Amino acid sequence: MKKIITLLAITGLLTLQSCTTSGSFEIAPIATTEVFEVTTSFNSTNNFSRLVTFNPPIYSSDVVLTYRLSGSNSQGDVWELLPETYYFNNGALDFGFKFDYTNRDVRIYMIGNDLQSVSTNFRLNQVIRIVIVPASYAKSINKNSYSDVITALNIKDSQIQKIDL
Template identity: 40%
Template sequence: MKKITLLLAFIGMITLQSCVREEVIVQDPYDNDTISEVFQYNNVNFTSGNGYSVLLNFPHSIFSSDMVLVYRRSGNSSSGAIWKLLPETYYFDDGTLDFGYQNDFTRFDAEVVLFGYDLPGLSSDFRLNQVIRVVVIPAYFGNKTANPVDTKDYEAVINYYGIDNKNVTEINL
């Protein structure tokens, strides 16, 4: 009986022995799910024909939790383009509203609206052949409560989020 018990105990120890498995964790240096991107829309025109409103369709849908910043090229300097964050307003010398730009967005597009007084009389420099940049910041970055970057400064935004200006997706309207 002792031999049978000893044999059963030996068989039980062999069958109940656990396997040792080593896990190798490979660190991917690229974070493929939190990539910021920029869409540039050229030849944007605000006319009475489109109600001074332009719909900028994204090349692909974005996540509903992503943050979207919309910039308008307001001119050029020796160091490059000057980008202004929307909404943007301009006032008469007496302090009353002249005109401005506002925007909103969905997962599929951004709408930019020119509003104000006497829009047909507004200089074509503010209505025609505008260049608009839409910066999409993934939710991982955009939902931080304390955002250490000044979003009004386009250059600071692209530097902070590691965006390469060579990778801007250009769309001609």
């Protein structure tokens, strides 16, 4: 009996959570797998950072994976999972790519001491893919491999949403 009452209480709270005092309703986040692609350049004008906004927001329990196109080989495109870090020969940090996210956006940015000196091959026209993974799949997939993630989530190239920034 306690379990049923608890379940009903949680259901009621979740239902009422999207109500506002004006009587209108917020659009609830959508629990779907999505892949977004953005081409961006990192420079001093944008503080070596790019913000991508989710509309509508995603669930806070979802996982956001971010990959950078680093090249291609005989098997196809090579995608690197962020964070991605490059070091000088002496082991000191040269530069890298990182990201952070909320349920409303993801920010992709570069780190390093002298980012303006980083080769334009790493700064200009970078192709980034952002994969929204529902929490139910997050533990069971190999996140290090873009190919494994896309295969496990059954995403086709035609489903990738290109975002113009």
